[in-house]
Amino acid sequence: MQFTRIAINEIRxxxxxxxxxxxxxxxxxxxxxxxxxxxxxxxxxxAERDEYQQRVRSNWLEQPDRHPHRASHYGYLAFRPKAPLxxxxxxxxxxxxxSVYLEAHRxxxxxFSEANHSGGMLRFGELSPALVLQLLVPLAIFFLGFAxxxxxxxxxxxxxxxxxxxxxRELIAGKTLGVAAMAWCVTxxxxxxxxxxxxxxxxxxxxxxxxxxxxLVASYSLYLLICAACAVLVSAxxxxxxxxxxxxxxxxxxxxxxxPRGAQTLGSTLAPAPAKAEFDARLENELAKEGDSHNxxxxxxxxxxxxxxxxxxxxxxxxxPFNYGAFVMLEAEKISSEIFRRHYGELLATFRQQNRVSxxxxxxxxxxxxxxxxxxxxxxxxxxxAEFQWQAEDxxxxxxxxxxxxxxxxxxxxNDRVQRVSHERWQDFPNFTFRAPSAxxxxxxxxxxxxxxxxxxxxxxxxxxxxxxxxxxxxR
Amino acid sequence: xxxxxxxxxELKNFLAGRGVLVGLLVIFLAGLYAIExxxxxxxxxxxxxAATPAMQxxxxxxxxxxxxxxxxxxxxxxxxxxxxxxxxxxxxxxxxLRDVNPFHLKIRILTLEGQLYDSDISNPATLALxxxxxxxLLVFLYPLLIIAFTHNTLSSEQxxxxxxxxxxxxxxxxxxxxxxxxxxxxxxAAIWLLTLLVAWLWxxxxxxxxxxxxxxxSLAYLxxxxxxxxxxxxxxxxxxxxxxxxxxxxxxLTILLPAALNVALATFLPVPEAFAxxxxxxxxxxxxxxxxKAETMQRFFQRYPxxxxxxxxxxxxxxxxxxxxxxxxxxxxxxxxxxxxxxxERRQQWMRRLAWIVPxxxxxxxxNQIAQTELDxxxxxxxxxxxxxxxxxxxxxxxxxxxxxxxxxxxxxxPRHQFRAETSGPHVPVSVLSLLVLSIGLTLWARxxx
Numbered sequence: 041m042q043f044t045r046i047a048i049n050e051i052r053x054x055x056x057x058x059x060x061x062x063x064x065x066x067x068x069x070x071x072x073x074x075x076x077x078x079x080x081x082x083x084x085x086x087a088e089r090d091e092y093q094q095r096v097r098s099n100w101l102e103q104p105d106r107h108p109h110r111a112s113h114y115g116y117l118a119f120r121p122k123a124p125l126x127x128x129x130x131x132x133x134x135x136x137x138x139s140v141y142l143e144a145h146r147x148x149x150x151x152f153s154e155a156n157h158s159g160g161m162l163r164f165g166e167l168s169p170a171l172v173l174q175l176l177v178p179l180a181i182f183f184l185g186f187a188x189x190x191x192x193x194x195x196x197x198x199x200x201x202x203x204x205x206x207x208x209r210e211l212i213a214g215k216t217l218g219v220a221a222m223a224w225c226v227t228x229x230x231x232x233x234x235x236x237x238x239x240x241x242x243x244x245x246x247x248x249x250x251x252x253x254x255x256l257v258a259s260y261s262l263y264l265l266i267c268a269a270c271a272v273l274v275s276a277x278x279x280x281x282x283x284x285x286x287x288x289x290x291x292x293x294x295x296x297x298x299x300p301r302g303a304q305t306l307g308s309t310l311a312p313a314p315a316k317a318e319f320d321a322r323l324e325n326e327l328a329k330e331g332d333s334h335n336x337x338x339x340x341x342x343x344x345x346x347x348x349x350x351x352x353x354x355x356x357x358x359x360x361p362f363n364y365g366a367f368v369m370l371e372a373e374k375i376s377s378e379i380f381r382r383h384y385g386e387l388l389a390t391f392r393q394q395n396r397v398s399x400x401x402x403x404x405x406x407x408x409x410x411x412x413x414x415x416x417x418x419x420x421x422x423x424x425x426a427e428f429q430w431q432a433e434d435x436x437x438x439x440x441x442x443x444x445x446x447x448x449x450x451x452x453x454x455n456d457r458v459q460r461v462s463h464e465r466w467q468d469f470p471n472f473t474f475r476a477p478s479a480x481x482x483x484x485x486x487x488x489x490x491x492x493x494x495x496x497x498x499x500x501x502x503x504x505x506x507x508x509x510x511x512x513x514x515x516r
Numbered sequence: 517x518x519x520x521x522x523x524x525x526e527l528k529n530f531l532a533g534r535g536v537l538v539g540l541l542v543i544f545l546a547g548l549y550a551i552e553x554x555x556x557x558x559x560x561x562x563x564x565x566a567a568t569p570a571m572q573x574x575x576x577x578x579x580x581x582x583x584x585x586x587x588x589x590x591x592x593x594x595x596x597x598x599x600x601x602x603x604x605x606x607x608x609x610x611x612x613l614r615d616v617n618p619f620h621l622k623i624r625i626l627t628l629e630g631q632l633y634d635s636d637i638s639n640p641a642t643l644a645l646x647x648x649x650x651x652x653l654l655v656f657l658y659p660l661l662i663i664a665f666t667h668n669t670l671s672s673e674q675x676x677x678x679x680x681x682x683x684x685x686x687x688x689x690x691x692x693x694x695x696x697x698x699x700x701x702x703x704x705a706a707i708w709l710l711t712l713l714v715a716w717l718w719x720x721x722x723x724x725x726x727x728x729x730x731x732x733x734s735l736a737y738l739x740x741x742x743x744x745x746x747x748x749x750x751x752x753x754x755x756x757x758x759x760x761x762x763x764x765x766x767x768x769l770t771i772l773l774p775a776a777l778n779v780a781l782a783t784f785l786p787v788p789e790a791f792a793x794x795x796x797x798x799x800x801x802x803x804x805x806x807x808x809k810a811e812t813m814q815r816f817f818q819r820y821p822x823x824x825x826x827x828x829x830x831x832x833x834x835x836x837x838x839x840x841x842x843x844x845x846x847x848x849x850x851x852x853x854x855x856x857x858x859x860x861e862r863r864q865q866w867m868r869r870l871a872w873i874v875p876x877x878x879x880x881x882x883x884n885q886i887a888q889t890e891l892d893x894x895x896x897x898x899x900x901x902x903x904x905x906x907x908x909x910x911x912x913x914x915x916x917x918x919x920x921x922x923x924x925x926x927x928x929x930x931p932r933h934q935f936r937a938e939t940s941g942p943h944v945p946v947s948v949l950s951l952l953v954l955s956i957g958l959t960l961w962a963r964x965x966x
Contacts, residue, residue, distance in 0.1 A: 117795070139791060149634050152791070153635065156617060159613070159891045161870070164774030164877070166778050315561075315636070321571065387637060
């Protein structure tokens, strides 16, 4: 087979000038180093959050006898654990809140993102294996592959090769295979070391993490193949190696540095999100419209009162068979939670709309596609963060309503405030634990990114297989 | 040698090179986009800030309408006091952390430590990618242009065989080379200055020391990259070698090193104090409900003896006791809050130390500091909110902590938060000098190599 010989020659060439070895070693070192630092950071943060989650738990259990509504103002705290694979790709993790105070009547923001505690340096990014694989390895591939065809052209061996009966198609296939193999050589040792190190660290992987990991391997393989094909394509297109290298570097700068920031800033301009003050004001207004239990003249609750009195055939709320105050709070919490959910859902929709420019740009930019896919698989993208917030709100709602029920059923209406329920009841309430969504859930939302990576591979292959050979034939 | 003629020809020759004018045009247009983006981000914040007084008034009226009867002081529980962190006029040049940290906070006279760290609602994906502002353009993209333009100053002469010819001239070839490199650098510096000029006109920046500092620091930063290029040139290797090494330096200084230092800093200086503050203030306040009221009041009077005459009813609820209990939440969190503050300052300190040796961090931090968009500026804002919170509390304590019927509250005259940190002469970090030191050092080293 001609093209395998070409591929082997290509690899042999870069072995001879040691560039392959240098790239391989530096990538392996960087991958391992970044993984170790990032994992250290992750386990430290998770230990912190876990410790405080436990402390909140024991504080909850150690409450003395209290009035249920007292307990629901005391509330709970939910801490967001870092996803097991977020050391690989931190995604938006450092910019997302880590703890949220859950109490009656109101939904608080998730506070204390890592970014809130950092100086301007944070804006340079964080070192992680994903950063190495997404940004640096493509550059390494470009350096290894830019001269694949132009090199032959410049040294005058190209006409010789073609005269020997090697077809353009075989030449391109061989070179692509060669550069792709080099991409593999550059990445595989580092990736293997990473796996061995993970295995030795004794972390037990759930099946879900395994799926996520495998999908990451597949996505990154595809991405690096695209990079290799790009290098050969540009090399075939350009006349000189210098021109090929310049084009590839320019491509890298535009795709990996300029477009990502540009697209996201454009997106946030096109779909502006409300400021906190506006968001709160909207919530407040809607609440006043739908029914504000803290407002004694509210029509909704006046109607509820009349209806309830009629239903139980009494004239005063104190004669009802349950605690009417708690009954009102149950209703009010339901209303306010619904309103919050609707508005928060709208806000998240705005965020998604802001991200949409990047998502569509990903069709033209495989780096953006991989970026999105990778953080989704690592469990560190916006969707995972939103999931935490929904789970925290669910937990808050259940906690408060359960306390309201306790209040309704076990606290008498008369002299409501001085009564207590026994501290033994606090054990009936669960601790907050974040249930990580499944790999399938994460992948399902990445249709555009997956389509982008696949179509890039197909288009590049067509270009390499069909267009370049015919164009270059004619040229001769 | 006919210098004017040489310079003229050389410049003409260079500008006629492939892609040079396009490169300059593209970076200029990117500059316009960056200015406009910075303007928009800050303008959106200013819009909210400008609407705040009206919002405060409307909120006050609504709360009074709903809660002022029977006891007007009931309103206080629901009443938010709005505070804002106004941007400096230079903030659009370097948005810094103004999008990460909230620029407006509303507070009630409840435990402050439970309200002070409320985050803004923002898209973490946007935050993670960062702003496309002038500081980004300068720190990340301008060096690339310098590398592209200057890396082959010497090698292209050698590769084209002109170098021996130049060496035969009566002028020292190094001098010619230096002039050529500067000539290639000048259009870039000119475009940058033009961009700054446009920013000045477009954003109507006040022309004070800050503009001078921004100009000087950015030029020093650009010069540093010229020096790096000059240093690599002194190896007298091929254009490819130069381009690759310079790209490696760029990659290390703009991506690898800061990114690694970031994670390292986060790992070695973690901030568990933040959680401690939240937990402590919550426990500190809520446990007052399980205690005798006199105990709570006694602790409160230790801090505020001027209200010790107040006698809280022991058998029923009173607002005086309630706000005293709320304040004890802050007292209990004070220690962890101070530790949190100290930790953040330590992180800032380390960042500034690192700035001395990493020019990219240096330039970015200097820009943030002049634009007053650093973490320090946010912390100063939080301090002002602390003071304001105390001011409001002290305004109302005489109404809340009195044994007789309180006098009527004049709701038209409430304390207002004022925080305008903008100074025309903000603190400029000394570390910017290291940009010059590094540039000179590299140039001298390069000379020694020849």
